[in-house]
Amino acid sequence: MLKLPADLLAELRRYREWQNAYKAKLGSKWVECDRLFTKINGEPMGIRSPCKYFEKFCARTGMRFVSIHSFRHFNASALIMNGVDVKTVQACLGHNDVNTTLSIYAHSFQEAQARAMICVADYITGKKADAQTPESASA
Numbered sequence: 825m826l827k828l829p830a831d832l833l834a835e836l837r838r839y840r841e842w843q844n845a846y847k848a849k850l851g852s853k854w855v856e857c858d859r860l861f862t863k864i865n866g867e868p869m870g871i872r873s874p875c876k877y878f879e880k881f882c883a884r885t886g887m888r889f890v891s892i893h894s895f896r897h898f899n900a901s902a903l904i905m906n907g908v909d910v911k912t913v914q915a916c917l918g919h920n921d922v923n924t925t926l927s928i929y930a931h932s933f934q935e936a937q938a939r940a941m942i943c944v945a946d947y948i949t950g951k952k953a954d955a956q957t958p959e960s961a962s963a
Contacts, residue, residue: 836860900925904932905939 828836840860847854847866855866863869875892882889896917903913910933914925926933945951 900929901932904929904936907936907940 843860843862850865853865855862857866857868859868861869861874863873878892879889881887900913900917903916908916910922910925913929914922917925919925
């Protein structure tokens, strides 16, 4: 089961309410499907639709475009750097095998381990935990 932050869940519920009102306006022109995000008439989106939308959004706003896959990588890296265990990261990413997660994100796990060891060392020596970064500790 996917767990979502309460504010995101509330936003998705607001979107669903808007969609239901829009569906009522369209009446029989609405095509029922099991998706939350659909084409304007309710049909399932094409596989590239979110990416195309994001590309247009970036062009319109002047924001630097990054691939949709970059968001997946960011998500995994953020989880790891915030101390989430590898089995949970594996489950969030949908990897069948924990070794897949470990091999793809080995650099992030190594950096997280280095940060953890700095915290331990700082605790033992009485220094502030945020006084060093892994880079400054190895310099």
